[in-house]
Amino acid sequence: MENNSKLSLSLSNCSIIENKICSPGGWEINITLHCNLSCSLCSHFSPISQTKFLDITEILTDLQILSKYYKSSYIKLLGGEPLLHPKIDHIVSTIRESMLSDQIQICTNGLLLSKMSASFWEQVDHILISSYPGKHLSKESLNNANFRLKN
Numbered sequence: 001m002e003n004n005s006k007l008s009l010s011l012s013n014c015s016i017i018e019n020k021i022c023s024p025g026g027w028e029i030n031i032t033l034h035c036n037l038s039c040s041l042c043s044h045f046s047p048i049s050q051t052k053f054l055d056i057t058e059i060l061t062d063l064q065i066l067s068k069y070y071k072s073s074y075i076k077l078l079g080g081e082p083l084l085h086p087k088i089d090h091i092v093s094t095i096r097e098s099m100l101s102d103q104i105q106i107c108t109n110g111l112l113l114s115k116m117s118a119s120f121w122e123q124v125d126h127i128l129i130s131s132y133p134g135k136h137l138s139k140e141s142l143n144n145a146n147f148r149l150k151n
Contacts, residue, residue, distance in 0.1 A: 017071070026074035026101065031056065031091060035081040038107055039132055049080065056087045059096055069099040074103040076128075083112035092123040108136045113145045121148045 015022045033049040075095055082088065095104055103125040110129040127149060
């Protein structure tokens, strides 16, 4: 019998717990396409991308479906610049409530971290800050982000 499926899934590193596929790896969600920087070597084409956010309804629907069958070690939100998404708090809390993952990570340039709400800091486990020439965060900003993430 010929297999015409265009989808293949390797479960070699996964386990099944409580009828869910549990992956030791994680998955990423690009919640924005654009960025607040214009880096000439951007691999995400953010400097030329129009302002666009992933639709919150799509995210919620996908999370509801996926949470029935899957669990990963982490979910990483990225973009463009994910902190530009006007519903970032809602996205993070929905991921946390879905129990899809043990950890929520944000990959950011960090320039908007000081504007994030208390709810954001309570829900996020790890922040990965990309550094770009001429756009470095001050030591004080990094210390503040580290403090808020731990508390």
